[in-house]
Amino acid sequence: MQMAGETMNGDVVMREQLSAFADGELVSAQCAQAMEFADSDEGRASWHEFHLIGDVLRSSELARPASCDLVSRLREQLAKEAGAAQLQRGETVQIVVQQAEQIVVRPAAAAVGISPRADGGTEAVEAANHDVFRWKMVAGFASLAAVATIGWNAYTGLSGGAASQPGMQLAAAPVSVESSVGANVGSAATAVAVNVPVQVSNGQQGIMIRDPRLDELLAAHKQYGSTSALQMPAGFLRNATFEAPAR
């Protein structure tokens, strides 16, 4: 919608009004103005544009893929920009020979950034700090740490050594400890012969692997346990409706 010149403010407003008019959203008082604008040259061009856009969006057969030379031009431009970024850094310290580095670095580069190309492929675009070895180390350690964290969470979350079944479910948030209640009751409770780790979260949606046996017990509770009268309307219905996500 870029229009040249400073006098185009009014025209931008008019184009917007015309667009609203084309969508049928314009209040009647503004219709007259929009009609006037439509009569002008720019108005007619805008009108044609809006309807073309609408038609293309609404029917897929009208949309034709971008022409080949656009794609190749885009590739060239991207290559130029990548090269320019490296030069600008001015920090490129080559520790080892380029070819050898490529092999070592591929996974790290992949971790740092893979961007889809215009043609839909996923060839790795070289990161700006590609040549700086220390950043590759950092990236490598970061990905290793991430994997370790996820693995640890999965290990602690997976109770009972439940075998990985194809239908492994996602659980909702782990427990958020109601700290005030815990403090009050903790002192009152006698020595609990129970060693239970509490997973504290802020109630955000955490993804955990849930024990399928626990699923069964939950279902049994909903069916046979929620029979107190108050629960009956909501509980029985809740039984039928409550589902873990991504089942």
Added chain:
Amino acid sequence: MQSAARIIHWITRWQTVASISARGWCLSALCILQMGAVAQAASAGEDHGCSMPTYSAEQLKKLDVYGWIERMRHATELQTYSGTFVVMSSSGVMSSSRVWHVCKKNSQIERIEALSGTPRIVYRQNADVRTFTPQERVVRVESREMPSRLPRAQGIDARSLAEHYVAQLNGQERIAGREADVLQLRPSDALRFGHRIWLDHQTGLVLKWQTIAPSGRVLEQAAFSDLTLSTPVSGEQIAAMMNDVVGYRVIRERRWPSTLESSGWQLPIPVGGFVLLNCAQKEKMATQPPRTAKVQCVYSDGLTSISVFIEPYREDRHPYDGQELRLGATHTLSARVAGDGWATMVGEVPLATLRLFASAIKQTSY
């Protein structure tokens, strides 16, 4: 109901007065039939047994917790309605289902179709429940306790409920196209959750339900997004759908009543207001050594319930560290208890309450 009872009363009196000759009995039987027909014509299409008591505005203000629960329960059982029921938990999980409920001549039939997640249709006719899973082509047949038996369980009455919850009417709001009274049920201690319930003003049906933590946070919300006081199909058609098991594998799930003591454990209830409702186990063996059975016991305080699942501890199945989870308003706690038992507690109560229950489990002393 009153007039029919009176009619029958007079007829029986008349019967005893009349001679005990055959003709006398025949006449009286004919009379009963005629009276019955008259009574039915008088009620003009209203199904006896499905008619609900009506409350005036003053009566509503005077209801206590027990009274509100009764009203809710009556409406849920005796009203005919259909709608879409949506449950949302604070963690963002949302699921919805389509509900049809028909009450006719004191028998209820309902159909609940899960609209989210695995396709599942649950039919219930009185105590007979059938769960259809179309993807697996399996039907699970089981029987559940009729809701009308609770909370008349021993120990749960108006007094105990009033001791632990305070009821307060908080005005009116519009939900699912109907006028609703807003009822706040505040717990008297931090071992229970509070509830905010929107009840249809006209019928007493639960339109929206919020379970609230002691901190005031809404843990779970269940509501009808739309509701009509009729069903798209009749009760007989729902019964026909329920009986159509062609092509399905039928699994009968049996449960046997049981007691904790007979299984080798005991649980003196640590939290006031909760009483034991029942215990059951899925597998029944003629003789079983103590602490080898898997038992589910349900405790309730009239408003909310806790299920305690106890089974023998096995190192390969149970990690020594148990776990605690919250799903919406439901907390679960699994832990090793009483030496060689493994308990899993599930309930719509704060975690502290579950911990109290877990630490109260003991082995029975022989």
